[in-house]
Amino acid sequence: MAGMRITDVQSTPGKQPPLILPPQLIGGSLGAVQMRIKSSQSSGDRLSQSKSMVLADSDLSQKPISRHRRNQSQHSAGGVGVSQSSVELKGEYLNKAKISEGGKKLRKNWTSTWVVLDGDRLLFYKESKQEALANLKPGCKADSVDLCGAVVEWTSEKSSRKNVLQITTNLGGEYLLQADNYSTISKWYDAITKTVNSSSRRDGGVVPGLRRSNSTEYLPRHSSLPGYGAASPSSKQRNPGYRRSLNMFPSSKLKHSVSDSADKSGVKNRLKKFIIRRPSMKTLQEKGIIKDRVFGCHLLTLCEREGTTVPKFVKLCLENVEKRGLEADGIYRVSGNLSTIQRLRFIVDQEEELNLDSSQWEDVHVVTGALKMFFRELPEPLFPFRFFELFVAAIKIKDSKEKVHAMKKLVHQLPKPNRDTIRHLFTHLQKVLASATKNLMSTQGISIVFGPTLMWPELDSGNMAVNMVYQNQIVEFILIESREIFDLNED
The missing domain is CATH 2.30.29.30 (Pleckstrin-homology domain (PH domain)/Phosphotyrosine-binding domain (PTB))
Incomplete structure (x- = not known):
């Protein structure tokens, strides 16, 4: 009789079983649970049979889980x-x-x-x-x-x-x-x-x-x-x-x-x-882990750090060349050994004690090569970007006196570290020209070397060959008229 009564409950539409468990807790099909209930003899037996797994909250809804929602989690809470x-x-x-x-x-x-x-x-x-x-x-x-x-x-x-x-x-x-x-x-x-x-x-x-x-x-x-x-x-x-x-x-x-x-x-x-x-180099610099180096450092920043208007490395190189290299054949035109130049650069960047009289720097072209590399790797050239077009316009002036006056005016408008470094460099190059009979360097040869090294446009939108011509002409003209432009006669 009990079996017949349970069968009737199962076949009556709209009625729910006494306890519905989620599919993941049953292990088999729902039919397996119904067969177990059929074999039970009383409601007390059914309750004892279902105590193996109970819900924590008694007021939870007894609605069965929809099997058409494939994206429902089978491991959800409760x-x-x-x-x-x-x-x-x-x-x-x-x-x-x-x-x-x-x-x-x-x-x-x-x-x-x-x-x-x-x-x-x-x-x-x-x-x-x-x-x-x-x-x-x-x-x-x-x-x-x-x-x-x-x-x-x-x-x-x-x-x-x-x-x-x-x-x-x-x-x-x-x-x-x-x-x-x-x-x-x-x-x-x-x-x-x-x-x-x-x-x-x-x-x-x-x-x-x-x-x-x-x-x-x-x-x-x-x-x-x-x-x-x-x-x-x-x-x-x-x-x-x-x-x-x-x-x-x-x-x-x-x-x-x-x-x-x-x-x-x-x-x-x-x-x-x-x-x-x-981390990026900028981040390390901001945190103070890595300090600004000499090569690749902005000229103003380097001079402020060293407390001078002319970088110490530039002074050291120029003094060493004047001491033992003014008469070297092709000075500044001949390239030194690149690996030795890089080793010199590493020592300078590590702020180690540098002695250019050491035997490892006996080739003066290594010193001149390192100096040219220093100027080439400046973030902004020795002649700043905003002055490039102004110097190009000045070199196009036909009248020689007006051209000298325009060049002198522009040079004196440069920031003090740039102006003092240019003055120091061109004073040194005048000494190189004084030994031209032995080192075989002329104003034209020096301008070809230092033109693209000391100045270049911020954006290469124009003709590169034309810009190079102007760069060489500007450096050559300043070199020729350096006594008037930098007032060297007053020294």
């Missing part, structure tokens, strides 16, 4: 529907690049990808499902990225594109997502960040709402345990290793190990990212 902290975004085309896998760098290759945020996973499709159906394709295969323990952040160093976010998984995979519209990528950044934070909280603790039978102890959420997802009493009896595996890992220890591993993974990812991402 076992009913999707958890309140889960985030879901419908598909959208974004630019994706995978730059690392398992800590190994990959070649960056941007592709337009249909991206879907599904629970704790980020799915990448080659095309949307609608397009796949329109093209009569059997289906879309997706690449899946687990967001549990991942790190999400904006980045501007991994790509020259704008609006780029980087996702680093706990397995060492690194992905870049980019969109031309900032609001679009910002929406994905917020959603992915919320998903990562919520998944981290869940993995660090337990699944709320599930308890062991006849116990107040919560079940840890760990899908790697044997028998996970098959929690019905019959399945436990069929799989005796299930309970043994749980006994091997007590709940408190398991929770500790999960949170501990998550913390270690987060620290490991941060350390790896810190090592891989090298």
